[in-house]
Amino acid sequence: MTISLDRPEPPAAALPHVRPIARIAGVGTAVTATSYTQRELLDILGVTDPRVRSVFLNSAIDRRHLTLPPADAAGRRVCEPQGDLLDKHKRLAVGMGIEALTACLKDAGAELADLGHLCCVTSTGFLVPGLSALIIRELGIDRHCSRSDIVGMGCNAGLNALNVVAGWSAAHPGELSVVLCVEACSAAYALDSTMRTAVVNSLFGDGAAAVAMVAGTPGPGARILKFASCVITDAIDAMRYDWDRDQGRFSFFLDPQIPYVVGAHAELVADRLLAGTGLRRSDIAYWLVHSGGKKVIDAVVVNLGLTRHDVRHTTGVLRDYGNVSSGSFLFSYERLCQEGVTRPGDHGVLMAMGPGSTIEMALVQW
Structure with missing residues (x-):
């Protein structure tokens, strides 16, 4: 789909309090390089507890993308220190984020130069400066691009961001904004034999998704x-x-x-x-x-x-x-x-x- 990024002229009869409605002009997703079936993960992690195996195998999940810690000399996967996990989050989040953002802009028929606001969402790691600043630097996006970061709100945060950025789009008709959700769940894993850990480890995977939004211009999209x-x-x-x-x-x-x-x-x-x-x-x-x-x-x-x-x-x-x-x-x-x-x-x-x-x-x- 292609969007027009020319700022529209308001109709003469338009009421000043009526704001344009934001629409989704493009979408893109990305995952990390390596994926595993649930049974493969059980074997790699050496899980033998039948209760834990049942949680994995009855999850309605066939495959997930994860970046596991390397095996030690005995072939075991051991927990990474928190500092290493934060480094992993930064590396995976920037990589997936760039891929999802690029795919999203392509779907919208837009370029990096068109980007007016970038909102990044993550709950699987903490970065200062935020992920948005890192991606702007990596891609050479205009340093005057408006940005925001939503951190720590969890699985609902993508919709919270959509709400906020839809408001930004309505206030800046004709300008392109992007919500980018990046979750490096591999950087938030513990590896132990507890049922608490098993429920989490059976469920989450790495992934990033982005949507481009624009208000005040006609075109396809919700x-x-x-x-x-x-x-x-x-x-x-x-x-x-x-x-x-x-x-x-x-x-x-x-x-x-x-x-x-x-x-x-x-x-x-x-x-x-x-x-x-x-x-x-x-x-x-x-x-x-x-x-x-x-x-x-x-x-x-x-x-x-x-x-x-x-x-x-x-x-x-x-x-x-x-x-x-x-x-x-x-x-x-x-x-x-x-x-x-x-x-x-x-x-x-x-x-x-x-x-x-x-x-x-x-x-x-x-």
Whole structure:
């Protein structure tokens, strides 16, 4: 798809308080070089506990992209120190980020010189200066490019960024902005025999996804109409990434009740999103849901009354990549675009869930 980046002249009759609507003009994704099946990972990590093996093999995941630590002299994979993990995050995040951003701009028919704002999202490492500054330097993007970084919000953060940058686009009609979600989950792994670690290690994979947005110019792509959010404060500790004093590093924690907590609140947020639009859930043609895990997806399907076909992209991304955190729903959006089935006037819902516990949704229209 090709976009026009000429600033539009406002129509003479336009009301000053009416702001243009941002639309998604292009999408691109990237992963790291090496992938493994779940069974291969069990063998490489030497997992023999039947409970842990069951978690891996019943995850609805076939393959994930990961960058594992090198084997030691005895052929074992051992935990990397936190400093090495931060170095790994920087290396993988910049590499995947550049690849996804380049693919996104190509899909939008745009160039690096067209970029007015770059927002980078990550929760798998901490960088100062932010990832946005590193990518601007690496690619030689105009140093006056506006930028922002959203760090530590987790799997829902891609939609939080979309909300913020849609506002930037509306305030700068005709200028190109990009949301870039980069999650080097290999840099956030612990390697031990605990069930807490097993749940995390069975699920996440490396991935990056980017969307280009522009407001005030005509063209293909979903227009972003509305957002809805919900922080489930009673479950604020149910998903977290905190310091493990025993291991001297950060570690994920996922409460087993998370699928049911998310499912129980999904209907509330969907109804809030559609309130005042005249739309019912049955009017939504496409549901692009975060690939948070088999049980999470099942809970959303049941509570929203969706079909397996409705979440075909979500389950396909989970199968092929695992949970790639903040960019997961954009992997699904790319697959929908590749299908070529959307028609003008169709509505879709983007949905992500993460720590907080948080549910984020966006209503879009083609």
